[in-house]
Amino acid sequence: MRLVGYSTGAIALGDFSRALTLLSGYDFQAVELSALRIAEVEPLLRALPSLRLDRYKYISFHAPSSFTEDEEERLVSLLATLPAAWPIILHPDAICRASRWIPLASRLAIENMDRRKNTGRSVSELKEVFELLPQAMMCFDLGHARQVDPSMIGAYLLLKTYGERIVQLHISEVDTLNRHDVISRAAEMAFFQVRQYIPKTAAVILESRVQEKDIGSEAEKVKYLLDGIPPRDIDQFRWTTYHDKTVMNGVPSI
Amino acid sequence: MAVNTIEDLATELGADWPFIVSGRQNAKSEIERIRQACEPLVLPDTSLVVFGSLARGEFTDASDIDWTLLVDGITIPQHLTVARQISDALDRLKTKAPGRTGTFGNMASSHSLIHCIGGEDDTNTNTTRRSLILLEASPVGDSDAFNRVRNNLLKRYLEEDLGLWRPSNTCKIPRFLLNDFARYWRTMAVDFADKQHDRFQEGFALRSIKLRLSRKLLYISGLLVCFRCHLDFPEDKERIKFFSRDKSVEVALYVRNLLEKTPLDITAETLSRFANKPKPVSEMFNAYENFLGILSDPLKRKHLEELTQEKYESDPLNTEARRISYRFRDAIQDIFLSSDNPIGKLTIKYGVF
Numbered sequence: 001m002r003l004v005g006y007s008t009g010a011i012a013l014g015d016f017s018r019a020l021t022l023l024s025g026y027d028f029q030a031v032e033l034s035a036l037r038i039a040e041v042e043p044l045l046r047a048l049p050s051l052r053l054d055r056y057k058y059i060s061f062h063a064p065s066s067f068t069e070d071e072e073e074r075l076v077s078l079l080a081t082l083p084a085a086w087p088i089i090l091h092p093d094a095i096c097r098a099s100r101w102i103p104l105a106s107r108l109a110i111e112n113m114d115r116r117k118n119t120g121r122s123v124s125e126l127k128e129v130f131e132l133l134p135q136a137m138m139c140f141d142l143g144h145a146r147q148v149d150p151s152m153i154g155a156y157l158l159l160k161t162y163g164e165r166i167v168q169l170h171i172s173e174v175d176t177l178n179r180h181d182v183i184s185r186a187a188e189m190a191f192f193q194v195r196q197y198i199p200k201t202a203a204v205i206l207e208s209r210v211q212e213k214d215i216g217s218e219a220e221k222v223k224y225l226l227d228g229i230p231p232r233d234i235d236q237f238r239w240t241t242y243h244d245k246t247v248m249n250g251v252p253s254i
Numbered sequence: 255m256a257v258n259t260i261e262d263l264a265t266e267l268g269a270d271w272p273f274i275v276s277g278r279q280n281a282k283s284e285i286e287r288i289r290q291a292c293e294p295l296v297l298p299d300t301s302l303v304v305f306g307s308l309a310r311g312e313f314t315d316a317s318d319i320d321w322t323l324l325v326d327g328i329t330i331p332q333h334l335t336v337a338r339q340i341s342d343a344l345d346r347l348k349t350k351a352p353g354r355t356g357t358f359g360n361m362a363s364s365h366s367l368i369h370c371i372g373g374e375d376d377t378n379t380n381t382t383r384r385s386l387i388l389l390e391a392s393p394v395g396d397s398d399a400f401n402r403v404r405n406n407l408l409k410r411y412l413e414e415d416l417g418l419w420r421p422s423n424t425c426k427i428p429r430f431l432l433n434d435f436a437r438y439w440r441t442m443a444v445d446f447a448d449k450q451h452d453r454f455q456e457g458f459a460l461r462s463i464k465l466r467l468s469r470k471l472l473y474i475s476g477l478l479v480c481f482r483c484h485l486d487f488p489e490d491k492e493r494i495k496f497f498s499r500d501k502s503v504e505v506a507l508y509v510r511n512l513l514e515k516t517p518l519d520i521t522a523e524t525l526s527r528f529a530n531k532p533k534p535v536s537e538m539f540n541a542y543e544n545f546l547g548i549l550s551d552p553l554k555r556k557h558l559e560e561l562t563q564e565k566y567e568s569d570p571l572n573t574e575a576r577r578i579s580y581r582f583r584d585a586i587q588d589i590f591l592s593s594d595n596p597i598g599k600l601t602i603k604y605g606v607f
Contacts, residue, residue, distance in 0.1 A: 115298075115398070148398070151405035153510065156503045176328065193503050 002227060003058045003203040004219055009034030010172070010180060010207045011215065016044055020051060026216055030058040030203040032089065032168070038064045038071055041078055058203040060109065060139075060168055062089040069096040076100050082107075087167050089139045092120035098132035109139040109167050112158055114147050114178045121148045123161045130165075138165040140198070143174035143207065146190045155190075159197040166199050171222055172207035180207040182218060188225055195226050257526035260518040260539070266526065267536045273546035274312070274518065274539070281313035284349075285394055288319070291343045293395035295336055299327025301393045301400035302340060305358065307549075309392040311516045312468065314550045318350035320357075322383065326364035326399040337361045357382050364403045368410060371434065378441065385438035388513055389472050404513070408506045419499050424490045426483050426497045427604050428509070435476030436605070442469045459561040459572050466579035467545045474586065475517035478524040481600045482512055485528050518542070528596050529589050538585035544578045 005028035008019035016033055023031065031053070035041045041064060053059055061082055067075055072095075079088055080103065087109040095101060101108060110129055113120035120126055121144070130136060140162070145155035159166070171191070173181040183191070204226065210218045220231035257263045260278075264271050285308065296302050306320040307313050321344070323337045337360050345351070352358035357379045367384045370376045388407060393400035411431040417423050418430075446465050450458055483505075487493035497505060512520060518539075525535045548554045548571070557571055566572060590605070592598040 149402055149405060151402065151409050151506065152503050153405045153409075153507045154401075156507060193500075196500060 002200060002223075003030040004028060004206070004223060005030030005032070005056065005058070005203070006206045006215070006219070007032040007034045007062060007170075009036055009062065010209050013209075014040060016040075016051075017047065020053075022212060022215065024052070024055075026219070028219065029056060030060075030205060031056045032060045032062050032205045034062040036062060036065050038067045038075065040064070041075065045078060045081065058168075059083075059085075060087040060089055060203070060205070063091075063094070065091045065094055067094060067096075072096045072100055076104060080104060087137060087139070089168065090136075091117075092126065092129040093117045095129070098129075101133060105133045105135040106137075108133060108136040110136050111139040111170065112141050112144050112148075114141075114144040114174055116178050122154060123157050126158070126162065130162075136165070137167040138162045139168040139170060140166045140202065141170035141174075141207075142191055142194075142198075143170065143172045143180065143187065146187060147174040147176075147178070150190060152190050152193050155194045156197060159194060163197065163199055166202045169198060169202045169204045170207050171204060171226075172209075180209055182208045182210055182214065183221060183225075188221075191225055198226065258519070258523050260516075260522040263522035263526055263535075263539065267532060267539075269536060269539065269543075271539060271543040273543050273550050276550070277307070277310075277312040277314065277546055278516075280315075281308050281311040284308060284313050284319075285392065287347060288344065288349075289394045291347055292340050295339045295343065296323070296395055297330075297332065297336055298396075299399055300325050300333065300336070300361075301397055302395055303387070303391050303393050303400050305386045305391050307468070309386075309390045309516075310468070310472075311518065312546060312549075314546070314555075316350070316549070316552050316555045318352055319344055320352045320359075321394075322358055323361040324364065324387075324399055324403060325361055326403050329363065333361050355379075364399070364406070367403060368406050371407075371410060378445070381434075381438060381441060385435065385476075389435070389438075389476050390517060405506065405510060408509055408513075409502070412506050412509065413502050418497055419502075421494050421498075424494060426487070426493050427480050427600065428483055429480075429604070431509075432477065432480040432604060435473060435480070438476075439469070439473035442472075455563045457559050458563065459566060459569075459575070460555065460558040463545065463548070463558065463575045463579055467542060467582055470582070470586070471517050471521060471542065474590075475520045477601065477605055478520055478597070479509065479512045480604075481528075481597060482524060483509065484600065485524075485596055525589065525597070529598075530595050531589050531592075534585040534588035538582060538589070541578050541582035541585065545575075545582070548575055548578070 006023055008016040011019035011022050033044060035044045063079060082088065084107065088104060088107050089109050089111055091113065092110050093113060112126060120129060140158060142155065145158055146152060148154050173184050173187045175181055204222060206219060206222060208218050223229040224231055255262065255266060257266055260274055292302050301324045302321060303324050304319060304321045307317040308319060323333065323340060325333050341359060362383050366380050370380055384407060387404055412418060412428055415428050415430040418426060418428055443465065446461055449461065487496055529535055554571055558575065561569055561572055589595065590598055590601040593602060
């Protein structure tokens, strides 16, 4: 059974405490602590001892998506204080000097990027990063991969090439303005086409920016999409028809 | 030695094809020249795509540059400005402008390419652009938009080809794709007659030899890509397993990888692997080499371009060109219309009727 949960940034951007409180009402087994802005790192690290995280079997930490070269060294030393078992999610375009990250390399999970970035989007672009940090793992962002190539051929290539590195999956809609949103029907159909290549061992972290009332249903949708686990209230889901293979991409299956 | 390219085949056959080799070198350096001039102009969600001899790797000094600015994303008015800037940049490079049909030298949207396959809205221009994006196109600089369009085109052709996914169907020829390639080949042949009508036979002899060789090779390469879907999997069980619905993305990637080769390379590789007929294969490419030899000579090319209909039968150069085309045709027929080899069998079964 996959470990599924949310990124705190998706539930309450910049407010990990509120996000964890909201998530405590559900039985998620995974969580990503998000510090997408550099200013969020130290408050989150200071708060860690007081956070109730023991219910989670998988915890990761999302490093800031942008920092200066001057901030990088201090950031690496701060992240080194995190529990060793927690993967650190890192955007490849944020790296200033790869050599600084080498001590943390085996704990890093490099994320594939969206279209606005000029690196880290494809197999060849990520190859350059993994050559610099060969011990690094990967966080596969399904929404980013679909945004880069809606045919999902690019996603398949990433999964085939880096499958063994993938420790975490990010899943959400990523719109044309690069915003993470609730998974659309088009995204469901696209994700469905590559679900069998996603390692079962990878923790699933939702980045869908959901309203509080939709936290549970969005996660149920993802479980059904990836593993065919029926939602508790199956009737509320409009997308069930294609999942049993009666319809795929609008085309009846044979 | 496994033959993957036309150069590999030359080595295997002990052949010397200098015009084929120089065509590829010329194309590479010309694409680089265009990239340097145009790459800064191209906006996100667009790709500058070249077609024709440049994309096929058969470029000569007298070749024109067929190009389009392919838009795959939010359409903005500035796209037209960029297309004009590209045109100006290519003029400054003193390249030969594209033909006058309007198919090239401007911009194209992915929407009609992907959604209008067949039916009333699939215009001649749309068919041409779509077929060439699959068969003889090369992005210059940022290839993201081009790759997305090519991938999505293939997914349409393959996923909507219902027979392809039926386990009871052991022959995995993507017929939707094959039929569109065949249609495009016939479209080129009919357009040849139309141009003859419109242009009072101007350029007739040059267009004729191009139709008989490079355009025909384009169709052959498309046909062979479709055949490879079947031939690359010798065991029925293995083939049926690969062509299962839940692997549609893998199948699309498989076909895309085949189409990434130039028509000369895919033809050389496939015929070497499956035709088992070195003599006609050798003759086919010898004829093609001779054809490129004529096109590479500016004087001969100009001569054919300006040849009048009255001198068509008596002109020695045109007679030589026609003989080359007959050798090419006969070699093709020996391979493709004989049931003594797998490619011939598939052509007779799927490529004629």
